[in-house]
Amino acid sequence: MKNILVSIIIPTYNRAHLIPETLDSVLKQSYTNWECLVIDDGSSDNTGEIVNSYCKKDQRFKYYHRPVNVTKGANACRNFGFEISKGEYVNWFDDDDVMLNSFIEEKVLNIRDKLNFVISTGYYVDGNLKNERLIPLKDKEGLFKEYVLWKSHILTPSVFFKRDFLLNKDLFNLKIYRGQETEFFSRLFFKTNKKNYKIVNTPTFLYRQHANTKTQRSQSFENKYLISQVYIALKNLERGILLNDTEIINKLIKGLVYFLFRSAQNNYVKTTYSIGFNLFKSIYKIKPIYAVKVYFVTIVLVIYGKESYKMESWLMNTGL
Template identity: 45%
Template sequence: MHPLVSIIIPTYNRAHLIGETLDSVLEQTYTNWECIVVDDGSADDTETVVIDYVKRDSRFQFHKRLEKYQSGGNGARNYGFDVSKGEYVNWFDSDDLMLPDAIQSKLDAFEENIDFVIGNSLNFDEEGVISRPYELDYTIPISAESFINQTIGWITNDVLVKREVVQIRFNEQLKSGQEYNFFSRLLFITNRGKYLKKDVSKRRIHKGSIQVKLSSSKQKTLQLLANEIFLWNDIKEKANRNIKSRILKRIIRFSSETTATFSLPNYLVSIERTLFFSFRWNVFICFNFWMLSNLITGKGYFFIKKAYKILN
């Protein structure tokens, strides 16, 4: 059996790098794959570069993101998934590199009761390998709680997943943090994953990354707050008390560093209802005293600290 593997690559203005990525796909020892490149509105020669690969090898496809999908990498990822046909799916970034046996190694690791396999990555820059995105502790069980608690983690590139269990979409409103959101939700569908104790990809670190653009402390805090609020909205009906507590603690902490929460009344209502019905009433009171104090005086850290402590 040689199942079809869909490699889905969103791209934007990567004409100078995507050729290296596609070459690394061509070098795969496993050959039954389709590589779907979805362009998110590039203004450079990305299309020309990719079309050259399409002409040379019919396993490559080039698509332009349709307007019904929101602009950004997540809209492109969702569109790529919708047009893909593989029994297994591997999303990948257009500036990173697959090691030659990446797909074969992950496929070989599947067993009857496994829904996804997680490999390892190496970070690299112009000077060579510099670090790892994550240092995996293989003794910690794969679960939504462990992932949300950030005691385990991985990057999208390194996951090969059975198509049949992908019952969710990438959140197209998120501009970063999509891995945290997507895999947190996937783990509520299945935690039947397996670690492949092997490097399967190289992730490029460069100055144009979203992480570098989020340079200011306030920008980063706003993004972290948005990520937690979106995740809260996605999983609040499924999560146990420990997971809810963890997410609420982060929302409270990030809220204390910015007033952005006040512009999200629908989420505030949801958060407050949970604080009132699922946790101690004094957490609810502390959170409200903080909001009131912050609006009037710009202060109120005492109440945030108190609420955070109670949730511990």
């Protein structure tokens, strides 16, 4: 086995009740040449005390506070962690998930010189790490397509990156508020040569799914989150058009129409117009009649300030 240094980067915020399970799982790794960087985003609980106890126990753990000049948020912490990491390979991880004992070893064993990254699967689990369900991971129709259509569920812990591949690339986009991981992976996977990555179907981690709380549901269509999701969808629509892939194009158009009506439903007039106008521009050359329908519906939504189920159904089901 290669004896490369692997950097595990974990952003954290007020997860004192969960992070010990995560750090214990790092400590139990069968592959031992690793460093684990925990980047604290400003916790107000006893996260620091817990992480420091691991640092004292094992010098491979390193604890950092997000610098005051670095934007708040998990993705800024991920970017900062990458900057200070030293590993030849890097794997971001979340502070509520758990590595199986062979998490690092399985990926290191599959490294080849020309590979830019290795992707592994894992299990979805509940808040108590029970009820395992295998995370879907396929690569029959191309990595980008499988990911954008969500046939392959590629998550933060899934991808083991060669450091050199990430150098001089934009990492997590801090200008968007939701879906930074989706934006990042979509951008990297687009037109990636199959020779430069490998899929490992051996489960290597437990991905904790928390209960869908009322607060989370109420935030789903906050304007800033909606704008972020629309930005990602429009970028991937552009990529689908470049690939001339009808399945990707139609899927993303439907997604954007859905966002259009949710925006109108929440009375985000400027966002509603922006979604409709940008969707119109994106598809006019390939679907001119449908593009005109989108623009007409957008004007109606903006002027009358109402969303209509019948109008949404008509736009969803005609012309694609």
